[in-house]
Amino acid sequence: MSAYSREEEEQLEDLKKWWERYRNPLIYGLLAGVVTILGVRAWVAHQGNLAVSASNEYEQLQLESRAGNVDAVLTRGGYIIDTYPRTPYAALSAFILAREYVDKGDLPAARTRLEWVIEHAKQPEFVHIARLRLGKLMLAMGEGAQALALLEPVQGDAYAAEYEELKGDIYAETGQTAKARQAYELALDKLAAGADGRMLRIKLDNLDAG
Amino acid sequence: MIQFIRDHAQGVISWIIIVLVTIPFALWGVNEYFQGGSELPVAKVGKRPVSAQEFQQVYQRELGLRRQMLGDDFLAQNETAIKRAVLEGLVNSEVMIQAARKAGFRLDDARLGREIRAIPQFQRDGKFDPELYDRVLRGAGLAREQFEDNMRRDLLTAQLTSGVTATALVTGHELDRWLRLNGQKRKIGFYRLKAEDYADRVTPAEAEINRYYEDNLERFAVPERARAEYLELSRDELKKRVKVDDEILRRQYEEQAANFTVGEERRARHILIKVAQDAASAEADAARTRAEGLRARIVAGESFAALAREYSDDKGSAQEGGELGFFGRGVMVGPFEETVFAMKKGDVSAPVRTPFGWHVIELEDVKPGSRRSFGEVRATLEEEYRKTQVEEQMFDLMENLTNLTYEHSDSLKPAAEGLGLTIQTTGLFSRDQGEGVAANEAFRLAAFGEDVIEGGNNSEVIQFDDGRAVVLRIIEKQPATHRPLGEVRDAIRHELVRQGTQRLTEEAGKALRERLERGDGVEAIVREFPAASWNAPVLLGREEADVPTEVLDAAFAMPRPPQGQGRPAVDGISLGGGDYAVIALYEVVDGDLAAITDAERNAQRGELERRDAQRDGADLAAFLRARAKVSLFEDRL
Numbered sequence: 001m002s003a004y005s006r007e008e009e010e011q012l013e014d015l016k017k018w019w020e021r022y023r024n025p026l027i028y029g030l031l032a033g034v035v036t037i038l039g040v041r042a043w044v045a046h047q048g049n050l051a052v053s054a055s056n057e058y059e060q061l062q063l064e065s066r067a068g069n070v071d072a073v074l075t076r077g078g079y080i081i082d083t084y085p086r087t088p089y090a091a092l093s094a095f096i097l098a099r100e101y102v103d104k105g106d107l108p109a110a111r112t113r114l115e116w117v118i119e120h121a122k123q124p125e126f127v128h129i130a131r132l133r134l135g136k137l138m139l140a141m142g143e144g145a146q147a148l149a150l151l152e153p154v155q156g157d158a159y160a161a162e163y164e165e166l167k168g169d170i171y172a173e174t175g176q177t178a179k180a181r182q183a184y185e186l187a188l189d190k191l192a193a194g195a196d197g198r199m200l201r202i203k204l205d206n207l208d209a210g
Numbered sequence: 211m212i213q214f215i216r217d218h219a220q221g222v223i224s225w226i227i228i229v230l231v232t233i234p235f236a237l238w239g240v241n242e243y244f245q246g247g248s249e250l251p252v253a254k255v256g257k258r259p260v261s262a263q264e265f266q267q268v269y270q271r272e273l274g275l276r277r278q279m280l281g282d283d284f285l286a287q288n289e290t291a292i293k294r295a296v297l298e299g300l301v302n303s304e305v306m307i308q309a310a311r312k313a314g315f316r317l318d319d320a321r322l323g324r325e326i327r328a329i330p331q332f333q334r335d336g337k338f339d340p341e342l343y344d345r346v347l348r349g350a351g352l353a354r355e356q357f358e359d360n361m362r363r364d365l366l367t368a369q370l371t372s373g374v375t376a377t378a379l380v381t382g383h384e385l386d387r388w389l390r391l392n393g394q395k396r397k398i399g400f401y402r403l404k405a406e407d408y409a410d411r412v413t414p415a416e417a418e419i420n421r422y423y424e425d426n427l428e429r430f431a432v433p434e435r436a437r438a439e440y441l442e443l444s445r446d447e448l449k450k451r452v453k454v455d456d457e458i459l460r461r462q463y464e465e466q467a468a469n470f471t472v473g474e475e476r477r478a479r480h481i482l483i484k485v486a487q488d489a490a491s492a493e494a495d496a497a498r499t500r501a502e503g504l505r506a507r508i509v510a511g512e513s514f515a516a517l518a519r520e521y522s523d524d525k526g527s528a529q530e531g532g533e534l535g536f537f538g539r540g541v542m543v544g545p546f547e548e549t550v551f552a553m554k555k556g557d558v559s560a561p562v563r564t565p566f567g568w569h570v571i572e573l574e575d576v577k578p579g580s581r582r583s584f585g586e587v588r589a590t591l592e593e594e595y596r597k598t599q600v601e602e603q604m605f606d607l608m609e610n611l612t613n614l615t616y617e618h619s620d621s622l623k624p625a626a627e628g629l630g631l632t633i634q635t636t637g638l639f640s641r642d643q644g645e646g647v648a649a650n651e652a653f654r655l656a657a658f659g660e661d662v663i664e665g666g667n668n669s670e671v672i673q674f675d676d677g678r679a680v681v682l683r684i685i686e687k688q689p690a691t692h693r694p695l696g697e698v699r700d701a702i703r704h705e706l707v708r709q710g711t712q713r714l715t716e717e718a719g720k721a722l723r724e725r726l727e728r729g730d731g732v733e734a735i736v737r738e739f740p741a742a743s744w745n746a747p748v749l750l751g752r753e754e755a756d757v758p759t760e761v762l763d764a765a766f767a768m769p770r771p772p773q774g775q776g777r778p779a780v781d782g783i784s785l786g787g788g789d790y791a792v793i794a795l796y797e798v799v800d801g802d803l804a805a806i807t808d809a810e811r812n813a814q815r816g817e818l819e820r821r822d823a824q825r826d827g828a829d830l831a832a833f834l835r836a837r838a839k840v841s842l843f844e845d846r847l
Contacts, residue, residue, distance in 0.1 A: 025225070029227055029229075048316060052316045052317070055317055055321065055369070056318070059321065088315055088373075089315075091373075095374070095377035098377070099377045099378075102380075102381060110379075124833075125309075126374075139381075139384075157836065161829075162825060169384075169387070173387075195824075195828065206391055206766075
C-alpha cells in the first residue's frame with residue numbers, strides 16, 4: 001500500500017516537473033492558436049463585407065445600365081473595379097463597361113477593360129469570355145493577326161465552338177479560306193447539342209474553294 | 211554538435227508542442243464540410259449531396275406540370291427520361307450556385323429583403339404585407355427559411371449568369387459583315403430534268419425482275435404465323451352472370467348503413483378571448499370575466515357579429531363577424547364541439563375553455579343528418595356486390611382453369627366443360643403482330659413459347675393487364691416463308707422502273723452539266739436536251755418561295771464563279787422524286803449596307819446579341835459543370 005502511494009507520489013512529481021518544463025510552450029501554443037483563429041475569422045469577415053459592398057454597388061450599376069444612364073455607369077463601374085478588384089464583381093463591371101464603350105464607339109477603352117479581366121480575374125470562365133470579346137474587338141480594330149495570336153494558344157474547353165467560330169471569322173476576313181473552313185467545321189462539330197448552327201453554316205457555305 | 215543539439219533540444223520540443231496545439235484550432239470549422247442528411251443521396255456535387263427527398267419534391271412538381279400541359283399524352287412520356295432530366299437540372303443548378311459562392315458572389319440580408327418585398331404576390335395594394343407573405347408560403351408548403359434560402363440561391367446564380375449573358379458584345383464591324391452575308395443575293399439559273407420524261411425508256415426484262423427478287427428475298431419475307439384457340443375468363447363477363455335480387459341488396463344496404471349516412475352539421479359563430487394554455491389562474495379568470503361580459507351584452511341585445519369584429523382574438527373569423535360556417539363532428543376541439551352539438555338553435559353559450567382560450571358561441575343553424583334511400587344507392591350496391599362476388603369466384607375459377615388445362619394439356623375441352631366457358635379461335639398472327647386477343651403481346655409471347663408452338667401443349671394461364679385471364683393452344687401453324695414472285699412482280703417492276711429512270715435522269719443531268727461547264731449556250735443545250743426546262747437567271751435571296759429549297763441551298767453553298775471569264779459556276783443535284791437540277795451561278799452580290807433601314811439593322815443586332823448571350827450562358831454552364839466533381843447515382847432514383 002505504502003509502496004503504491006510512493007509510486008503515485010513519484011508520478012505526481014514527474015507530472016509537476018513536466019508541467020514546469022512545458023508550461024510556457026503550451027500556453028504560447030494556445031495563445032498562438034487563439035490568435036490564428038481570430039485572425040482568420042476577422043480576415044474572412046472582412047472579405048465577406050467587401051464582397052457584400054461590391055454586390056450592392058454592382059446592383060446599382062446594373063440598374064443604371066438598364067436605365068441607360070451612361071455617365072453613372074462609367075463612373076460606378078470604374079469605382080467597383082478599383083475598389084473591389086479581388087471580387088468577381090470587378091470582372092462583371094468590366095464587362096458592362098466594355099459594352100458601354102463599344103456602344104459609344106470607343107473601342108480602345110473597351111479593350112482596356114477586357115484586358116484587365118484577362119490579367120486580373122481569378123475565374124477562368126470570365127477570362128475565356130473576356131478573351132473571346134477582346135478577339136472580336138481586335139478584329140474590328142483591324143488587328144486580326146494579333147487577335148489570332150491571342151486566341152490560337154488557348155484550350156477552349158466548353159467555349160471551343162465560340163473560339164473556333166471567331167478564328168474562322170478572322171481567317172475568312174484575312175483571305176485564309178482553307179483555314180477558315182477548317183475552323184468553321186470544327187466549330188460546327190463542337191457546337192453544343194441543341195444549339196442553333198444556322199449562322200455558322202451560312203458563314204461556312206459562303207467560303208469559296210481554296 | 212552534440213552540445214548544440216542538447217542546448218536547443220528543449221526549444222525544438224517546445225516548438226513541436228506549439229505547432230501540435232495550434233493545428234486543431236486551424237482545422238476548426240472543417241466540420242461544416244461534413245454536414246448533410248444521413249439518407250443515401252441521388253447525386254453529389256462537390257461535397258454536397260443532393261438528397262432523394264429534394265429530388266422527389268422537384269420530380270413530383272415536374273410530373274404535375276406535365277400532366278397539366280399534356281393531359282392524357284402525359285402517360286406516354288418516358289418516366290426514366292423525365293427523372294434523368296430532373297436530376298440533371300438539380301445538379302446543374304447546384305453546380306452554378308457552388309461556382310457562384312466559390313467565385314465570391316455574396317448577397318446580404320438587406321438585399322434579399324428588398325428582392326422579396328418587391329414580389330407582387332406578397333404585396334397588398336402595392337405594399338409588402340408580412341402576413342400575406344407568411345400565408346402564401348404556408349399555402350405553398352414552404353418554410354420561411356427554406357424559401358429565403360432558395361431565393362438567395364436564385365439571386366446569386368442570376369448574378370453570375372446575367373453578368374455574362376446581359377453583356378454580350380456586338381461590334382459594328384461584326385454586324386456589317388453579317389448584314390452583307392445574310393442579305394447576300396445570288397444570280398441563279400437552273401435546268402430541271404423531270405424523271406417522268408425518261409420513264410418510258412425503261413422496260414425491265416423478266417430476268418432482271420427475277421434477279422431483283424432473288425437478291426432482295428428478305429424484303430418479301432413472311433414470318434412464322436399461327437392460329438390459336440383459347441378460353442377466356444373475363445371479369446366483365448363473369449359480372450354479368452352473377453345473380454342479384456333486391457333481397458340481397460337490401461341486406462347489403464342495411465349492413466353498410468353507415469356509408470350512406472351524412473352526419474349532422476351545425477353552423478356557429480364565436481368570439482375568442484385568448485388565454486395561453488398554461489396561463490396563471492388569475493389571468494384565465496380575468497379573460498373569463500371579459501368573455502362573460504361580452505355574453506351579457508349579446509344577451510342584452512347587442513350584435514354578436516359586431517362584438518366579434520371588435521373583440522375576438524381569432525383574427526381570421528373576427529372579420530367575418532365570428533362566422534365559422536357549417537361543420538360536422540370531428541372538426542373542432544373537444545369542449546368546443548361538445549358545446550356546439552349540445553346547444554339549441556339561437557342559443558348563446560356561456561364561456562367555454564379550450565387550449566386557445568375562452569369562447570363565447572352562438573349556434574345559428576342545424577342541418578340534420580340524413581340517410582340516402584335504397585333507391586338512390588341501389589345501382590352502386592349492385593355493382594359493388596357483383597364485383598365482390600366475381601372476386602370471390604375468380605380465385606376458384608383460376609385455380610380450376612389452371613388445373614384442368616394442365617392435367618389435360620392436349621385439349622381445352624375438359625376445362626371448357628368444367629367451367630362452362632366457350633372455346634374461341636383467333637385469326638393468323640405472328641410473333642410481332644396480331645388482331646383481337648392476339649393484339650396482346652403477352653398472348654403472342656405465350657403462343658410462340660416452345661412448349662406451346664412446338665410441343666403442342668396448352669399454355670399456362672396468361673393474365674392481361676385489364677383483368678382477363680386466358681389459356682391458349684395452337685391449332686394451325688404456318689412456317690416462315692416468302693411472298694411468291696407472282697404476287698410481287700408488279701411491285702418489283704415498278705421499283706426497277708423508278709431506279710432506272712432516276713439513273714437515266716441523272717446521267718442526262720451530268721451530261722448537261724458538262725456542256726454548261728464547257729461554255730455551251732442555253733439554246734444549244736435546250737435543243738440537245740428537250741426534256742430539260744430552263745429557268746432563266748434571276749437574282750435571288752436566301753428565302754424565295756417559288757424556287758425549290760434544295761436548289762436555293764445548293765446555290766448559296768457554291769463557290770463564286772471564276773472572275774472575268776463570263777462563265778457561271780456550275781453544280782448538279784438530285785431533287786426529291788427523282789428529278790435532277792443543274793444550277794448555274796452567275797454572280798454573288800453582297801447585302802447593300804446603304805439600303806438597310808435602321809430598324810432592320812437594330813433587329814439584326816438584337817439577333818446577334820441574343821445568339822451570343824444564349825451561347826455564353828450555355829457555355830458557362832457547361833464549363834462549370836465540366837470542372838465540378840459530380841457523381842450521379844441513377845440507380846437510386
